[in-house]
Amino acid sequence: MELVTTFAEARKLAVGRVGLVATMGYLHEGHLSHVAAGRAQCDTVILSLFVNPLQFAPDEDLAGYPRDLARDAILAADAGVDALFAPSSTEMYPDEPMTRVAVAGLGDRLEGRSRQGHFSGVATVVAKLFAGLQPDAAFFGRKDAQQLAVITRMAHDLSFPVEVVGGPTVRESDGLALSSRNIYLSQEERSLVPAISRGLMRAASVAEEGERSGATLVAIVRAEVEPRLEPEYVELADRETIETMTRLDRDAFLSLAVRVGATRLIDNVFFDLSPDGSVVADRGVVLDGPSLLDSPEPGRG
Amino acid sequence: MELVTTFAEARKLAVGRVGLVATMGYLHEGHLSHVAAGRAQCDTVILSLFVNPLQFAPDEDLAGYPRDLARDAILAADAGVDALFAPSSTEMYPDEPMTRVAVAGLGDRLEGRSRQGHFSGVATVVAKLFAGLQPDAAFFGRKDAQQLAVITRMAHDLSFPVEVVGGPTVRESDGLALSSRNIYLSQEERSLVPAISRGLMRAASVAEEGERSGATLVAIVRAEVEPRLEPEYVELADRETIETMTRLDRDAFLSLAVRVGATRLIDNVFFDLSPDGSVVADRGVVLDGPSLLDSPEPGRG
Numbered sequence: 001m002e003l004v005t006t007f008a009e010a011r012k013l014a015v016g017r018v019g020l021v022a023t024m025g026y027l028h029e030g031h032l033s034h035v036a037a038g039r040a041q042c043d044t045v046i047l048s049l050f051v052n053p054l055q056f057a058p059d060e061d062l063a064g065y066p067r068d069l070a071r072d073a074i075l076a077a078d079a080g081v082d083a084l085f086a087p088s089s090t091e092m093y094p095d096e097p098m099t100r101v102a103v104a105g106l107g108d109r110l111e112g113r114s115r116q117g118h119f120s121g122v123a124t125v126v127a128k129l130f131a132g133l134q135p136d137a138a139f140f141g142r143k144d145a146q147q148l149a150v151i152t153r154m155a156h157d158l159s160f161p162v163e164v165v166g167g168p169t170v171r172e173s174d175g176l177a178l179s180s181r182n183i184y185l186s187q188e189e190r191s192l193v194p195a196i197s198r199g200l201m202r203a204a205s206v207a208e209e210g211e212r213s214g215a216t217l218v219a220i221v222r223a224e225v226e227p228r229l230e231p232e233y234v235e236l237a238d239r240e241t242i243e244t245m246t247r248l249d250r251d252a253f254l255s256l257a258v259r260v261g262a263t264r265l266i267d268n269v270f271f272d273l274s275p276d277g278s279v280v281a282d283r284g285v286v287l288d289g290p291s292l293l294d295s296p297e298p299g300r301g
Numbered sequence: 302m303e304l305v306t307t308f309a310e311a312r313k314l315a316v317g318r319v320g321l322v323a324t325m326g327y328l329h330e331g332h333l334s335h336v337a338a339g340r341a342q343c344d345t346v347i348l349s350l351f352v353n354p355l356q357f358a359p360d361e362d363l364a365g366y367p368r369d370l371a372r373d374a375i376l377a378a379d380a381g382v383d384a385l386f387a388p389s390s391t392e393m394y395p396d397e398p399m400t401r402v403a404v405a406g407l408g409d410r411l412e413g414r415s416r417q418g419h420f421s422g423v424a425t426v427v428a429k430l431f432a433g434l435q436p437d438a439a440f441f442g443r444k445d446a447q448q449l450a451v452i453t454r455m456a457h458d459l460s461f462p463v464e465v466v467g468g469p470t471v472r473e474s475d476g477l478a479l480s481s482r483n484i485y486l487s488q489e490e491r492s493l494v495p496a497i498s499r500g501l502m503r504a505a506s507v508a509e510e511g512e513r514s515g516a517t518l519v520a521i522v523r524a525e526v527e528p529r530l531e532p533e534y535v536e537l538a539d540r541e542t543i544e545t546m547t548r549l550d551r552d553a554f555l556s557l558a559v560r561v562g563a564t565r566l567i568d569n570v571f572f573d574l575s576p577d578g579s580v581v582a583d584r585g586v587v588l589d590g591p592s593l594l595d596s597p598e599p600g601r602g
Contacts (some may be wrong), residue, residue, distance in 0.1 A: 007460050091520030092460075098406055099424070099458035104399045124399070124459075127428070132460030134435060155402035158425075159308050159393075 001077040001170030007132035013083040020135035026066040027075045030170040030288035035079040035141035048085040058110025101127045109242045123154045127288045130160045143169040170285030177267045184263040192228045199224030204269045204281035212248045232257040244246040302378040308433035314384040317344025321436035325483035326350040327367040328376045331471040334441035336380040349386040356422030402428045410543045424455045431461045444470040446554045470585030478568045485564040493529045500525030505570045505582035513549045533558040
């Protein structure tokens with residue numbers, strides 16, 4: 001694996017079909033599942049690692065966001081990454097960036113309501129990675145469903161010749177969706193949060209059994225989560241437009257955001273509607289044992 | 302020359318170093334000078350031809366903008382274009398585009414004051430052309446100085462590996478800067494407009510002789526233009542930031558916009574400041590005889 005810090009160097013390593021896994025680092029099995037997907041269909045896999053200030057609001061956790069390049073480099077190399085692109089802030093933003101990319105509408109709902117400017121920050125940095133690295137495919141997690149919708153639409157509208165691929169959420173053995181932010185949780189908080197995925201899984205089963213009412217599916221999640229945690233929102237939404245759906249009558253995702261102490265967690269299940277009207281839920285993938293986030297020095301111990 | 306209508310076809314024709322000349326068609330010697338610049342330094346020259354609705358305000362001349370694909374195809378082929386990319390509206394905007402690219406600050410001054418949203422429309426469509434065609438160099442006119450600044454900054458901020466090249470303004474033998482919109486002018490209006498370039502050329506000479514006051518240079522232009530025409534603005538501005546300059550102490554352009562009947566014309570001179578403090582003006586290139594815009598069927602007669 002080559003470690004490069006400039007777009008020009010990264011482009012030089014790109015041979016054949018190029019897959020990009022864009023991350024903010026502190027890798028876990030979610031990111032590595034995208035690397036595996038990239039390996040399966042691309043000749044070159046680039047993993048980018050940059051904690052992007054544009055997508056953090058002033059009151060968010062930019063300064064404290066976990067960073068460990070040595071740890072990430074070992075994990076990326078072991079996973080089969082060809083080029084680890086870890087640009088400095090100066091390479092990414094040699095000047096205060098004046099250009100913003102925004103996807104009207106998509107960025108305002110759900111996460112956008114409490115994270116002002118977040119999705120414009122995401123769309124801008126991903127457009128920059130697409131422009132500067134010229135990948136043929138890019139792999140993102142379904143856990144960040146709204147981000148996936150924003151990036152898919154941005155690439156479509158701007159005619160980037162990039163296939164945007166959404167990979168299933170990877171979960172701890174008790175269901176908690178992997179997120180680099182999970183390491184912020186205290187032991188007590190950690191014991192409460194499996195209620196989030198438990199609620200989603202219950203709703204997934206009820207939907208697969210035939211329930212189509214958005215309100216009912218939302219209520220099922222709330223019934224599981226609310227005794228322990230206070231959700232910011234629980235909503236059934238269209239996967240492309242992010243519009244709230246009252247009935248599960250097309251491809252959708254059921255998602256929620258929960259603030260647990262100082263940490264904000266999101267999770268969802270994807271619903272695919274088959275032509276025969278039945279629903280199949282993507283619950284993600286559950287790990288057998290502890291995740292990389294449970295071990296202080298993964299790849300070294 | 303190949304005529305193609307999709308991004309994918311255009312990319313297939315791109316061999317070696319690729320130069321893009323982005324136009325709205327109704328070609329004239331200004332566009333063809335960019336083709337020549339592209340030919341000189343690129344292996345493949347793509348000329349794109351699309352009247353971009355995003356950069357027209359509702360009250361502007363989108364419907365009436367001159368269009369003649371047959372005429373443009375002959376001119377492009379004769380000039381040595383390899384691929385004429387003339388996408389349909391459906392190829393460019395299969396859905397109502399939700400994504401916008403905007404360069405904060407740069408698009409609000411000068412032209413942006415009277416053309417709300419214009420530069421975001423320009424930045425968006427050019428980002429799309431850069432994303433979809435992946436050129437190595439792109440050629441634009443210095444006549445649209447603010448557009449050149451917006452595109453240069455957009456490409457820089459988004460890390461497009463594209464060299465943005467600004468070519469000199471091409472002028473009719475009486476000094477009028479070539480613009481597809483010149484064909485809107487009545488004979489009487491046409492007789493008035495050479496005052497625009499006359500004012501700019503006079504200011505250019507005075508600046509080269511040592512004048513550094515922005516107000517004086519502006520007054521020289523106004524003295525020539527105002528007896529006949531009413532400028533919307535006359536301003537000395539920084540070439541990168543488009544900020545008004547009171548003194549000519551760095552690279553700048555002196556520009557004006559004039560409404561003549563129903564037609565809006567813009568023109569400018571570029572000033573380069575040498576290390577010794579002297580100023581060199583780029584007045585553009587003056588044609589010997591009539592331009593393509595003077596002849597009803599260029600390339601056929």
